[in-house]
Amino acid sequence: MQYYPYVLMFVVFDVVGMFLFAWGISFRAIPAADSLMVLLFLILLGAPLGFALRLALRRENW
Amino acid sequence: MVNVPTTPADILPFIISIITSHTFITLVIFPGMIHLMLASAFLTWYERKLLARIQLRIGPLYAGGPGGILQPVADGVKLIFKEVIIPYKADRTLFTWIPLVLIFLGTLPFAVIPFGMNWVIANLDVGLVFVFATTSVFPSMIIIFAWASNSKYPFIGGLRSLFQQVAYEIPMWISALSVVMLAGSLNLVDIVKAQSKIWFIIPAFLSFIVFFICIMAELERLPFDLPEAEPELVAGWYTEASGAIFMALFLALYLKLYMMSTLTTVLFLGGWWGPSFLPQPVWTIIKTMAVATAIIIPRAIYPRIRVDMLIKIGWTRLLIIALANVFITLLVINSGVLSAWGL
Numbered sequence: 001m002q003y004y005p006y007v008l009m010f011v012v013f014d015v016v017g018m019f020l021f022a023w024g025i026s027f028r029a030i031p032a033a034d035s036l037m038v039l040l041f042l043i044l045l046g047a048p049l050g051f052a053l054r055l056a057l058r059r060e061n062w
Numbered sequence: 063m064v065n066v067p068t069t070p071a072d073i074l075p076f077i078i079s080i081i082t083s084h085t086f087i088t089l090v091i092f093p094g095m096i097h098l099m100l101a102s103a104f105l106t107w108y109e110r111k112l113l114a115r116i117q118l119r120i121g122p123l124y125a126g127g128p129g130g131i132l133q134p135v136a137d138g139v140k141l142i143f144k145e146v147i148i149p150y151k152a153d154r155t156l157f158t159w160i161p162l163v164l165i166f167l168g169t170l171p172f173a174v175i176p177f178g179m180n181w182v183i184a185n186l187d188v189g190l191v192f193v194f195a196t197t198s199v200f201p202s203m204i205i206i207f208a209w210a211s212n213s214k215y216p217f218i219g220g221l222r223s224l225f226q227q228v229a230y231e232i233p234m235w236i237s238a239l240s241v242v243m244l245a246g247s248l249n250l251v252d253i254v255k256a257q258s259k260i261w262f263i264i265p266a267f268l269s270f271i272v273f274f275i276c277i278m279a280e281l282e283r284l285p286f287d288l289p290e291a292e293p294e295l296v297a298g299w300y301t302e303a304s305g306a307i308f309m310a311l312f313l314a315l316y317l318k319l320y321m322m323s324t325l326t327t328v329l330f331l332g333g334w335w336g337p338s339f340l341p342q343p344v345w346t347i348i349k350t351m352a353v354a355t356a357i358i359i360p361r362a363i364y365p366r367i368r369v370d371m372l373i374k375i376g377w378t379r380l381l382i383i384a385l386a387n388v389f390i391t392l393l394v395i396n397s398g399v400l401s402a403w404g405l
Contacts, residue, residue, distance in 0.1 A: 009232075009377060009381075010228055010232070013232040013236075013381065014231075014232060017232055017235040017236055017239075018191075020236065020239050020388065021190075021191065021235075021239060021242060021248065024239045024242040024243045025242055025243075025246055025247060025248055026246075027243060027392075028246055028395075032396075035392070039389065039392070042385065042388065042389075045385075049381075049382075052377075053377070053378055057374075057378065
């Protein structure tokens with residue numbers, strides 16, 4: 001995999017991981033609608049993930 | 063509370079009170095330093111013996127005790143007295159000190175990993191984050207050591223190690239998120255307490271699979287041992303290590319193997335929970351050894367995969383499965399299926 005998609009994915013998901021942990025320990029205490037926002041956030045993350053994977057899966061990039 | 067001695071006659075009772083204190087015992091004896099040194103030495107012997115049995119060999123036999131169990135001691139003595147060769151133009155300071163830093167990083171997570179209800183050195187509220195934070199420093203230290211060796215093979219091995227550990231770190235974290243959601247805590251003692259009725263491997267089985275694959279990659283174990291691929295890179299990032307430096311690196315690697323096995327036990331296999339005829343720490347150690355066995359056995363079975371396959375699996379399969387598993391865990395918890403077990 002080339003350097004650019006690699007770094008992009010690492011930075012995005014490394015930071016997101018920590019946010020998700022904060023949500024994970026408290027999601028029982030917060031209203032369901034608030035959890036919905038987090039799930040929406042996760043779905044939105046699919047955009048950079050899809051972009052990075054599209055770059056990464058090109059044969060010439062490996 | 064230990065009283066500071068004011069007269070010479072108080073010194074001996076003072077020393078005895080320190081040695082018999084719970085803090086001293088957990089820090090120095092169990093689950094602290096002595097236990098960790100013995101466990102990592104035992105794991106080196108255990109791996110050699112297990113692989114030998116699988117390959118219909120005898121393995122270590124002659125170095126004292128039954129089954130050559132003192133082989134790690136013999137290896138240690140040999141390596142201490144061997145000459146340490148530092149490559150030409152290598153960075154002497156980093157080359158000498160990084161192995162010690164790696165040992166420190168390998169032991170540090172045990173400060174928060176519980177072996178029993180009261181068998182934990184520091185009951186930290188963010189214990190899981192602490193463990194992940196310390197393990198995430200490993201790849202940096204490995205690439206620094208590889209660079210300090212001033213040799214091509216270690217450097218290529220170090221780069222591979224860095225890429226591999228970075229690729230598998232994030233799926234590992236996100237798979238552990240299911241455990242955090244089920245337990246509602248980052249405290250490892252609380253996570254084990256939450257498994258008193260049901261081990262998290264059952265409701266979070268997919269997380270366990272992802273986590274297990276990720277720790278195999280983090281530990282550079284077959285089929286993910288590309289950073290030390292012998293036919294290509296001699297011995298990978300520690301090709302230039304010799305004597306005591308080699309011993310220190312191996313100690314650090316086996317400490318990491320023990321640490322990851324214990325962490326898997328704590329997160330998914332109920333930690334210290336088990337029938338009461340054995341003490342809690344014994345159950346933790348038995349489960350840890352079972353996980354370590356599962357990590358070691360593929361070394362005798364599977365071939366090594368290609369580097370592009372390795373990175374692709376991490377980013378395009380495990381990460382997506384781990385993220386999807388967050389949704390699945392949320393659905394499982396909200397559906398009330400686990401309410402019978404208090405989750």
